[in-house]
Amino acid sequence: MDDELRERVEREAEKHALLNAVKHESDANVGAVMGPLMGDNPDFRQHADDIPGVIGGVIGRVNDLEYAQKRERLEELAPEELAEIEAEDEEDEHDLPDLPRADEYDEIRMRCAPNPNGPWHVGHARMPAVIGTYRDRYDGWFCVRFDDTDPETKRPDLTAYDSILEDLEYLGFEPDDVFRASDRLETYYDHARELIDLGGAYTCSCSGEEFSELKNSGEACPHRDKDDQTVFEEFEDMIAGEYESGEMVLRVKTDIEHKNPALRDWVAFRMIDTPHPREEASEYRCWPMLDFQSGVDDHLIGITHIIRGIDLQDSAKRQRFVYDYFDWEYPEVVHWGHVQIDAYDVKMSTSTISELIEDGELEGWDDPRVPTLKSLRRRGIRGEAIVESMVGLGTSTSDVDLAMSTIYANNRELIDEETDRRFFVRDGNQIPLGGSPPDEADPLRHPNHEDRGVREIPVGDSVLLEPDDLPQREERIWLKGLGCFQYTRDTLQYTGDDIDVVREGDVDVIHWVPATESVSLRMRTPDGDVRGHAEPGVGDLEPDELVQFVRVGFARIDRQDEDETVAYFTHE
Template identity: 75%
Template sequence: MDDELRERIEREAEKHALLNAVKHDSDADVGAIMGPLMGENPDFRQHGGEIPGLIGPVVAEVNRLSADEKRERLEELAPEELAEMEAEEEADDALLPDLPNAEEYDEVRMRAAPNPNGPWHLGHARMPAVIGTYKEMYDGSFLVRFDDTDPETKRPDLTAYDAILDDIDYLGFEPDDVIRASDRVETYYDYARELIEMGGAYTCSCSGEEFSNLKNDGKPCPHRDKDAETTREEFEGMVAGEYSSGEMVLRVKTDIEHKNPALRDWVAFRMIDTPHPREEAADYRAWPMLDFQSGVDDHLTGVTHIIRGIDLQDSAKRQQFVYDYFGWDYPEIVHWGHVQVDAYDVKMSTSSIKELIDAGEVEGWDDPRVPTIKSLRRRGIRGQAIVDAMVGLGTSTSNVDLSMSTVYANNRDLVDDETDRYFLVRDGEEFAVEGGPDSAHPPLHPSFEERGTRGIPVGDSVRLESGDVPAEGERVWLKGFGAVRREGDSLVATGDDLDVVREGDVAVIHWVPTDGVSVRMRTMDGDVTGVAEPDFGDVPEDELVQFERVGFVRVDDRGDDETVVYFAHK
């Protein structure tokens, strides 16, 4: 390598080290800049073996600079790249639009209102991700309110309350307040009584079909004009449980000729015979409908901004009638479209996933085949990777698609530097090894030599993946060991140096000694068995590692006969 090329490599390395350090507000490292460096300068590739040693001192020198000095130096070397990066940063910061009229409120307060009828699927993560981000943007507050006032059709799962709070914590947010609507039924009764006194509600014993026909014809219910005293007495009968399911409801008096039939005299309370699963709420039989309960709670808890699906536009319009009766100001509303997630064969629905679990088709809410937050967490996906992907969708009213590749890319950025490397052979064939060293010592991480190496004994034989097995007489490079040539059932060390790899003549493959660690890898496509190198046996449970040429996995369980890992992504 001549001096001119060496200087050019060092100059380009300094630029990429500065870009890496400024972008991530941290020290640069050799491994992180090798890809961009080679990509921009393909003529460097023939010197790939020499470049890490050449640019190491350059990177070290960059890391000795302060943050301000790095930015100043980058502006000297690559002002256009710096400007482009800053523009991208501004765009990233503005992924979420400003909340409407936020400046008019002393504090922005938002709420997530989950129905605790089961653990969350991936689509549920969008709400806390966006609300939590808005909380940080506006230094506001974040309420979690469990809307659990339907003990029959959306029956609460007693384990889901804590499970949902765990999911929110995993995503990186802590709610300022947590309430359960089922604890507040008496409050809803009190506001219903006030509404009755105002003449804004009436009890109705029409069948559902009778009222539907009247409503669709724009005709009033025969009970609509009953006096407040009668309505109050019948409502107290509802509260006392004197009516059965379907026998009596309380309706909000709106406009029976409203152009939207869904807004005409809607139901605020109904009777439910099925007891609530929470012991504290099991005696109630008159339960508020979600539009009444949620509307009252949003006012009482000081919610300033509501994010809800575009399909719930009528909810705001129904609740506005109640707000008008009480003289309340309605919160600001942001409507968004539905989020679709690719890569899963299982429908993203709590009820659909529960059916599969009950039928024994999947093993539980954290089965790698189901699109739940629990599943991604067990696979080793960081909550921040999901949050970044969800925030990136913005708040468009159009339906949006979330590609799991985005989540995986985000996670890779978060975990790549900290995950040690190991070999796993998933299937394969065994070969005796003749010649060469007794063991190999590849690095735990190629970008962090200070972490050291792991020792892989060759033993009597090694295992190669079937797709890597060389043809008779062909050479391959056993990573960390050296070049070997296949001769029958043996792999014979050739003594070739690394030039055979640099010249593209020999493929680099991974391998393991035959008596390594038995592994069962749980994936979205089913279980895969294999053998890992011996040092992998020392990795503790819950640790994330990368099986080279396979992907990132989380160590789940250390059994006596095999180790179970969950596959995260490539």
């Protein structure tokens, strides 16, 4: 390669190394630079064997620069490419698109409207994660409104109200207000009376089958033309509990010939004999359907933007009939697809989980085998990691898949640097030590933070190793923090070799615990309990402390029982 070509290669390599380093805010490497370098300079390809040696030194010099220096140099060499990178960064600043017509509202107001029939599973986190993020972006407002007006088929769980608010706090958000729809029955009754007065509703005693037949054929119900006074009287009788379940409903007048039969004269109120579990609402028997209750509340609370599933598009269409009667402006709506979560055998359904708990197959809502937020919290996963993962899904109308590995990766970034390392051996095999090894091992608390010091582990006369780590005859291994040993005559003989034997790649590095002074530990995982022994210091850790068991994974210390330490597996 002549000098002129070498100079060109170095110049182009510096540009591409800077582009790579600035874009990713990290060091460049030869592999990442070679592709674009060759792509932009096809004539370099005939020198492909020589180029890595030329550009290695260039990349090293680039990596020695501070980020600000890299950016400054890139601005000199390739200002247009730098501008493109910064434009991409600006576009990627938000995973969520701007809310429609956001600049036309004095304040963005949103609501999270859970049904309190049980604690939240992982999928439930998407709504508060997204609306909480929008609230923060627009300096807006959001509330939690418990849509608990179905005391029968989606019967509220009295413990779920506080549980959901705790889950919301775990995710890092505090609502600006909290409402319970079951406290607002009189408000819904008043609006139903007004709707009747406007000629927009009528009482109907048709059976479900009768009305369905009429609706599907586009024929009006015979009760549709009742005079308002009769409708008023019958609705008041509904409120007074004079009818039994299924005997009378209040319907919203829409278009009986509407092309979508689901929108034809839909039910706004129905009778339910099952008392509401909340004492304050237990006397009511006339209950609004969700589309009526939610539609009225969204207006009264001043909601500007609604996010709901694509399968609920008909809800907005039904509610618009009510809004038209009252001459209200309907909020902006963003529809999104469902989110599916992998990695769990237990179906992500509140009712399914509840049944398994009642049957004794699960220990509770925080059992590590269930996909609930309570379970993830007990395992030591931070709410921030879940929010980041959910926001990253955006608001596409397509169904989306979220791998738990994404949540784990986000959580790992949050906890890795601050979490000390420990040893935990599963199903250990006891092996004697020989050759006068040190009395005490001193592995680092964290490999990247020598300033945190070491753990002092007494060695004793034997160790526990995991079955897969048992060496072959005469094979050498390195016990982390202790030294090099050779497996001879069923004994690990201390050799005294220094760490160079590891650097040379001849010796495997494995974890271990002392056989006599280790701590019995049970680790609860999504796949069942794992038992083993941990290094002695683990028995002194406080509940909620996180550790990383070397070559096993992260775990949260749950409790210290008399005969064992219990930890919950977080992730690898």
